[in-house]
Amino acid sequence: MRRAYSVETVRAAEAALMQRLPEGELMRRAAAGLAVACGDLLRRNGRVYGSRVLLLVGSGDNGGDALYAGARLARRGAGVRALLLAPDRAHPGGLAALLAAGGQVVDGPDGLGVLDLVVDGITGIGGRGGLREDATGLLHTVTRDRTPVLSVDLPSGVEADTGEVHGDAVRADATVTFGTYKPGLLIDPAAEHAGALRLVDIGLGPELPEPPDLEALQYADVAALLPAPGPESDKYRRGVVGVVAGSERYPGAAVLAVAGALHGGAGAVRYVGPGADAVIARYPEALVHAGPPSEAGRVQAWVVGPGLGDGRGAEAAVADVLAADVPVLVDADGLRLLDAETVRTRTAPTVLTPHAGEAAALLGTAREEVEAGRLAAVRELAARYRATVLLKGSTTLVAEARDTPVRVNPTGTSWLATAGSGDVLSGLTGSLLAAGLAPRDAASVGAYLHGLAARHGSDGAPVSAQDVAEGIRAAWRDVRAG
Template sequence: MRYAHEVGNVRAAEGALMARLPEGTLMQRAAAGLARVCAGLLDRVYGADVVVLAGSGDNGGDALYAGARLARRGARVRVVAAGSRLHQAGLADLRAAGGRLIETAAAGEAVAEADLVIDGLTGIGGAGALREPHATLARAASEASGTVVACDVPSGVDASSGRVEGAAVRADVTVTFGTLKPGLLVDPGASYCGVVELVDIGLGPYLNDPDVVSPAAEDVRPPLPGAESDKYRRGVVGILAGGDEFTGAAVLATGGAVHGGAGMVRFASVPHAVELVRHRWPEAVTTVIEPGAKALDAIGRVQAWVVGPGLGTGDDAEELISAVLSTDLPVLVDADGLTVLSRRRDLLTRDAPTLLTPHAGELARLLDADRTAIEARRLEYVRRAAAELDATVLLKGSTTVIAEPDRPVRVNPTGTPWLATAGTGDVLSGLTGALLAGGMSALDAACAGAYLHGLAARLAAGGPHPEAGESPISAYDVITALPDAFRTLR
């Protein structure tokens, strides 16, 4: 797991640690780590052209001390001061090492020709949209042809949330201190960071529980069949999807489940959807159901339900969703099911686990909120959704985030922009339903489902020669790549 802490937590740990150390120690540790990474990025430090963008806080101080370390190794270091103040001791050290301050008016040219730009405008103290001249400097850095290294956080990115309200530095590398910050893991902030390097400054023992975690491959443990397993013990997932209008979603969700490790997939729907699913996935056991409260009775036993993809949003769909949520089994609700729930939130009052898998638009309907606001503040809204709806919520999108009341939010590290194509969400719901039926908790199933789905998409997009770049993929390609994604976890 990778752990991330919000600004308040970082400051509390910093205070506790600083009380035990001589003044300035932490800043020197940070600066040393930053300078080390910068030096590694340069072909040669001696003679390299380095520009430090320094704000008036300690983030600027770190950058100035790092600049001084590079200057002592022979780099030509120039500093642009943003704002009225500069960290005085840092500036004095840089000057003593041969660095010099230049006018803001000359900054554009200096940044454009630099081999390396260090962004020390704002760190965890940054708040709201960057003001001037910070915003202009951030834009210049983002367009620089040299390597751009952000100190702690790319300036303009909110460290706790990943929110970006105006200009922000697009970094090639972000060197962060003590612990990751949630804004480095969650879009839009994450997309500004480049490669994130964590520098240990000794904060670890003083940090509280993380606010956000991001799983690595070893944290994703889908259930494995043992010698004793049979299809029932491995988990039977029931899929209620498709209708007279939409059938593709049913085929794709079933495919996700068939390749998601379920012992058996039961699929139930109207005759046309059943016919298509049978044709494409002979592995699935299918049932034609009549609308009505007794629809589930004909299907046979399952360990978890997936309901919603392509189901429609009318009275029949509502009745089916109501019946499924009245069971004492884990239920994953997706797509049309979520639209129905946005007018029937009362159906969510239940004891068994409920997993909701909305994209921003569906969550906007569920919370009566604004879609754009959700996309800009994914962490805030996924937490709010989990608390208000009393469910596990997986918010799909450029960064998929998963929340359960009173737990750290999980951020999925896999995926590719090519995943933004019709039908991939249906695959995710079938896959995750299979993991739920296999006995995983809603949080772990959501996490493993998102991880495997994103990995399968990357494998599909990268093909046999990923070094040659990625290509467009279809939802069906994601299903086909799932076995390879599972294999990478072994």
């Protein structure tokens, strides 16, 4: 599992560790790992010996890491030059090490020629706000030939704790981070700036507290959570999920939500709504009922909302489902039709699955604010509605009302930006709720499988929601296989 901590927590852990280490040892460890990563990137594009490396060096320890790593590269035969953005505040030890190893300091970008690598050591995790205008201009100049950029700890200009980007920021091809991940490396829009991530172990682990601020499940974590039928399983033990979806205008939403539930491992699916004929035509194993949901039969969880529209009875159907004493997932039109106080006072778990626009409506704010501050938005939604919230997007986030780490899904892909994909996710997550997974786990595993399924479904070509649904089983097998 990838775990991320706030800057304050990282600083405290570093301070505790440095008390037990010789002076400068922590920076030496960071610089050694950074130099190895730079070397790997240079070899991938050519060689280390004779390569041309430019260090963009800010003040403080971030610039010091870059300088010490540059010294190591210079000793391996690379031509390393440093451009100091704050010459009077450059790390003295790092600068001395670079010069002693044969590196050079340059006054500006003129005359640098073609570069093989630019190392971004401008601000790191201590920076606030976007890049200054002079740094932005410099960066554009030295990368105009598409020179690879490697950032030290965090792309300069992004917010480490929130993933927000206020102004210009470095867009790195790779980022080497030290000790632990930072939230901004995993959450968009900042994550889009980080490129490939590499974590360097500097011994910080024992100093980091539990729980982390953010976590991202990996294959082994998801495999451990996937439900599996036992010898005594029947359809009820495997989980029966009820789906209230679709309308005369949006019959496909019913089919896609049922598809997600069936491919997600539900023992049975009870469908309630006007799309029964379309559902049975595609999935004859589905159990259908005209409604209301409370009279459809036994379920272990409900999914309500996809394609429900504004037709007669839609609001009543949402209210009927929310009155059930089982976990309920609310999506799409259901989010617009729900009563907030009803959600807050439910005794059974509730999962809300908005995209940014729906989240903005629930919060009474602008969509742009949600997209710019995704972490704050998902936490506020979970607290305000006392629910588990899955905020869909380029990096899907899952938060609970209680004090547990926010989870970020690492399998997201732009192929999921297609009509009906969210309906599939709702059915899939609902099936996991019905199987007995806790709401946070069901939402996290559902998002993870959903992302993998899109990759299977696309096969390098444009993907449809039906492709995503059919890719769930392959995703499930991949996770099981590790």
